[in-house]
Amino acid sequence: MKGIVFTEFLEMVESRFGVEMTDVILEEADLPMSRGAYTAVGTYPHSEMVSLVTHLSGHSGLSVPDLLKSYGEHLFGRFHALYPGFFRDGGDAFDFLTSIHEVIHVEVKKLYPDAELPSFLCSSPEPGVLRMHYISSRQMQDFAEGLIIGCLKHFNQSSTIEKELQPDGTTIFLLRKGETDPTIISPASDHE
Ligand code: HEM
Numbered sequence: 001m002k003g004i005v006f007t008e009f010l011e012m013v014e015s016r017f018g019v020e021m022t023d024v025i026l027e028e029a030d031l032p033m034s035r036g037a038y039t040a041v042g043t044y045p046h047s048e049m050v051s052l053v054t055h056l057s058g059h060s061g062l063s064v065p066d067l068l069k070s071y072g073e074h075l076f077g078r079f080h081a082l083y084p085g086f087f088r089d090g091g092d093a094f095d096f097l098t099s100i101h102e103v104i105h106v107e108v109k110k111l112y113p114d115a116e117l118p119s120f121l122c123s124s125p126e127p128g129v130l131r132m133h134y135i136s137s138r139q140m141q142d143f144a145e146g147l148i149i150g151c152l153k154h155f156n157q158s159s160t161i162e163k164e165l166q167p168d169g170t171t172i173f174l175l176r177k178g179e180t181d182p183t184i185i186s187p188a189s190d191h192e
Helices: 003-017 019-028 046-060 064-082 093-111 141-154
Strands: 119-123 129-135 159-165 171-177 189-191
Touching (some): 003 046, 019 046, 093 171, 129 141, 141 171
Antiparallel strands (some): 119 129, 129 171
């Protein structure tokens, strides 16, 4: 997992929970490769992210899925600041989400050849509906959901999100464009 995912996570922890919390989780988490020292361009085991989030959950009382979701939402805003080039094409949130797999993550892979990126197979079963099939051995569906929410908010697009966990560990997100208040996003419902 690329270092930028860790450095941005630790910056968010510091600004939301404070520097002491950051030090505590870095001290307690199992970080055999990094020893808690991350650089944005380095690559570190996904298990270190799991350990950091698990310890943050233990100390904050917030669940691991909620923490990953809010981190994803936060990170989308950071991507906008860090990679403005990906936001120049116009279009709406559904256009942007549809382009993740074949455009954005392809460019990310050129920047970071060792990035481990998920697959998002997108289709539109009917007008105003986007189906995203998320496939990744890392199974970060809560993080993905947060990124999707961040994207919808960025484009000021109201949409409901349904999340269907599949027996094979992959996840289908069904997004339906809303018709009213663009700031209201319904919480995802789990069908497990
Ligand atoms: C400008 C927009 C984006 C950029 C620059 C970007 C870049 C990245 C980078 C650098 C990683 C880390 C790869 C690694 O750890 O090796 C990543 C992972 C990931 N990205 Fe994106 N991403 C963007 C938008 C999105 C959006 C909107 C979604 C949600 C649909 C998404 C879903 C994910 C997920 C779920 C992962 C974790 C890896 C996994 O699940 O296997 N990304 N992305």
